Amino acid sequence: MLEGGSSKELPPFYVINLMVYLMLKVGVLIKQIMIMRIPLLLFLAASLSYCTSEQQSIDPIEQKVDELMSKMTLVEKIGQTAQRGTSSRVKGELSEDLKNAVREGRIGSLINVMNKEFVDELQRIAVEESPNGIPLIFARDVIHGFKTIFPIPLGQAATWNPALVEEGARIAAVEASTYGVRWTFAPMLDIARDPRWGRIAESPGEDPYLASELSAAYVRGFQGNNLTDPTSMIACAKHFVGYGAAEGGRDYNTAVIHESLLRNIYLPPFEKAVDAGVQTFMSGFNELNGVPVSGNQFLLDQVLRQEWGFDGFVVSDWNSVTEMIAHGYCVDEKDAAFKAARAGVDMEMTSQSYDNYLQELIDEGQLDIQQLDRMVRAILRVKLRMGLFDQPYRVDNEELILSESHLKKAKTAAAQSMVLLKNEKKLLPLKPKQKIAVIGPMANAPLDQLGTWIFDGDKDDSMTPIASLQERLGANIQYVQGLTYSRDQSKAQFARAIKAAQQSDLVLFFGGEEAILSGEAHSRAHINLPGAQEELIKEIKKKTGKPIVLIIQAGRPIVLENIIGDVDAILMAWHLGTMAGPAITEVLVGDINPSGRLPISWPKSVGQIPIYYNHKNxxxxxxxxxxxxxxxxxxxxxxxxxxxxxxxxxxxxxPLYPFGYGLSYTRFEYAGLTISADTLNEREELKVNFELSNTGETDGVEVVQLYIRDYFGSITRPIKELKKFERISLKAKEKKTLEFTIDKSDLQFYNANNELVLESGLFSVFVGGDAQTTMKQDFWIE
Known part of the structure; x- marks a missing residue:
């Protein structure tokens, strides 16, 4: 039985039909007895066994779907494919039109309804007054937290800690479900190789293996152990697929990805989501190889359903069905409805081409009623798995929102997200009794530290870096903002900032970009520090000579070519969420040893983009x-x-800094790399052993990374591919012997015929602290 299935007794209707069905089967067997003279006792035993297995194989969820489908009118079926809502909270009173649409069964889901009373009333109408009592799913973009905001997903990817990512998603689900939100449009699993793209902030980075591990973690966290749990929030794998490869890092744009590259790089995180039990997918805005993905049968039918066996439902992105007209793929809304439904989009988000044209398309014979039935069955199946028919109403867990345990976990995630990129003269951690000038527009930016796509986060809940530093270091801190926001061009505060630096031993410069400069539709051609930040840094260095620690709070890697020589230490702090301040303070003073590692290559300049570690030779x-x-x-x-x-x-x-890179307050050394065999066949496993030592004076965490290189293939192969990683904690002077196991699945790839193959030849296994590691052993596959 699928998780969340009902355990109730079968209704009489199904008992009668089951009896008739089994009698017919028995009749067939009796006929065969007469022909083949099968002994009577053998027949009876076989009949009993057959009846028992038939009864056991009947899925109560599918039975309920059948029952509902037999009662639903065409209008009600089309209604299940409609998601309605607004781009912000529904305000004022509930309209009678909306209530009547729910009452008539013409809506399957609602998005962005955040008034609890409205949620309760609309669900009551759906359950008690609509023709078949089919409950609604209330949806929301809960991307990296609900009220307790965690680091942006790119920051969470920098933790290389799937367990921590899973815990953050679980907290988001517990908080959001209090408001009735049982469906989130996350995780975003787009592989991103271009930091100009604003939505890289929501991405797991450039690597398919790391992204796949995080994909499963997000799904497990959002959905929990039981879909029927009222705190379970079904996940949505988006944007399927190739959105992160859009030309020039521009949203809503064209992606050209040949099929073997698609299967080797861009599809794996989505397949991993299916394996983890994700219930919904979202088709993207982009076109892929000339076909908008919201009308792409190859992706939504062949790959997703036929190859991967996905039996949840697909929702379009916001208006992406009707935007196929602007792409030049559809003539009008009717054509868009036809092509999206034919391709496999089950629910249309906000635009109304399905509502307006599906019945007409069916009446005209252009669209088979069976296609609509398949769409509706998928939606009903998920609603039943969620237990909405048994428990349609939200459970109020208001006391858990922003609870101490949630904030503690958010601080841990923020701390593990930070990546120490530069630390000349061991400026960090800060020394006792240092006089410190805190300067920069991001030191006290409570809204911006929350990051992009946080509809429900409140800046008043933010704990900022300056507040935390002042609380921790008191009179040793002198704060001058210098610039009032990241794009500020005014030099009015420059003199005060320089004076504060002159009176201090060290400068903490909190720079970066406002949250609104990353995220959807916020791509940038120039990704250096905006406004007059670079100029202020240069002025401080030139006129004071004081060491500068640059703390970057941003939604993407920032190009540092103009100031890399002016700053002595760099801490990448992303947009860390509610607990950014305490986490940053504890890393700066040394309570926490930074352990974040880059999930994306950091370019020297925009001219290097795209730059990624797993390129061809x-x-x-x-x-x-x-x-x-x-x-x-x-x-x-x-x-x-x-x-x-x-x-x-x-x-x-x-790049300036490679994929997987990150410094620590201690030193880690690798030695003694050995492998279990120099030659093996495809059925054998390879054991990889090595020693990791903490040679410094401080306890720390190293993210150990294992890469594979396949030197020759029927298609050219990347110079390295991440295949394993693990966070290893070591006390000062501690040494550990570690082992990884490599098997066939780690060495396979999709060839030019799109077949998953393992080809014989020479391979290398690399182990180290980032993608540029050179410690390796060679082996052959026969």
């Missing part, structure tokens, strides 16, 4: 020993490409 791979820089070219040099490799003359071929 090319025919002339770039190498440090043969790199020719722009200043290395003699004046009047003969025009020739000989000796040059695949690189930029001015920015080289490596």
């Amino acid at each position: 090319t025919g002339r791979p770039a190498r440090a020993e043969s790199f020719v820089g722009i200043e290395d070219i003699p004046i009047g040099a003969w025009q020739s490409s000989l000796g040059n490799d695949s690189h930029y003359l001015d920015d080289g071929f490596e």
Whole structure:
């Protein structure tokens, strides 16, 4: 029985039908007895066994779906495919039109209804007054917390801690369900290789393996152990698929991804969500290879349903069905409704082409009624799994919202999200009794620290860095904002900021970008610190010479090429959520040793984008020993490409900081890498052993990473692929022997025929602290 299935007795209608069905089956067997002279006792035993197995195989959820479908009119069926709502909270009184639509069974789900009384009333109408009492699903974008806000998803990816991500999602579900929200449009699983894209803030980063592990964690956290639990919130894997590969990092745009690349890089996190039991998918805004994904049969039918066996339902993105007209794929709304339904979009978010045209399409014979039935069955199946027919009403857990335990977990997530990128002269952790100037627009930005896509977060609940630092360090802190917000161009406070720096031993500069500068439809062509932040940093350095610690709060990696030489330490703090202040303070003073690692390569400049670690080798791979820089070219040099490799003359071929990178207040060393065999077949496992030592004076956590390289293939393979990772805690001077196991699934890939294969040849296994690790052992697959 599926999780959340009913255990009630079968209704009389089904008992009668079951008896008739079994009698017919028995009749067939009797006929065969007469023909084949099967012994009577054998027949009776077989009949009893058959009847028992038939009875056991009947799924109560599917029975209830059948029962409902047999009673529903065409209008009611179409109604289940409609999600209504607004882009913000429903205000004022509930309209009679909305209540009547629910009463008539013409709405299946509502989005952004956040008044508890409205939720209760609309659900009551659906259950008590609609023709078949089918409950509504109330939905909301609960992306990285509800009231207790956790770090943005890209920040959570930097924890490399799926268990912590799962706990954050569970807390979000408990809080949101108090308001009746039982469906979230998360997790976003788009692989992102372009930090100009505003929605990279919601992404798990650039790597399919890390993204897949986080995908399953989010699904488990949101949905919980039992879908019928009133605090369970069904998850939605989005945006299916390729949205993160849109041209130029621009929203709503074109993605071109050949199928083997799609299967090797972009699809794995979504398949992992299916394996974890995700109940819904969302089709994206983008087009993929010329077809908008909300009308893409290959993705929504062949891959999702036929290959992966997904039996939940697919919802469109906001108006993405009718936006296929602007894409140039559909003539009008009727055509859009036809192509979306044919492709496999079961529920239409906010636009109303299904409501307006599905009946007409069916009446005209363009759309088969069986297709609509399949759509509606999928929606009803999920509602039944959620237990909404038995418990349609919300359970109020108001006392848990922003509870001490929730805030504590949010602080832990914030602390583990931070990545120490630079720490010259061991400026961090801060020394006792230092006089510190706190400067910058993000030190006291309670709304912006919450990050993008936090409809229900309240800035008044935020604990800011300056408040936490002043509480912890008191009179040693001198605070001058310098700039009032991240885009501020005014120099009015420069003189005060410089004076504060002169009177201090060290400057903590809180820079970055406001939350509104990342997220949906907020792509940036230039991703350096906005406003006059760079200029203020340079002025402080030039006129005071004091060491500067740059704390970046942003929704993406920030290009630092103009100021990298002016700052002495860099802590990437993303947008950390409600508990940003205490978490940052505890990392700065050394109570917490930073353990975050980059989930995306950090570019030196915008000109390097896209830059990602798992790229191909090319025919002339770039190498440090043969790199020719722009200043290395003699004046009047003969025009020739000989000796040059695949690189930029001015920015080289490596990122500023590689994927998986992050510093600590201690030192970790790897040694003694061994493997269990030099040659093995596809059925054998490979054991990888090595030693990890904490050689410093401070306890710490290292994120151990294992990469594989497949040197030769029927299609070219990446230079490295992450296959395993683990967070390892070591006390000062402690050493551990660690082991990873590699099997066939870690070495397979989709070839040019889109077949999952393991090809013989030479491989290397790498172990280390980031994607640029060189410690390796070679092995062969026969």
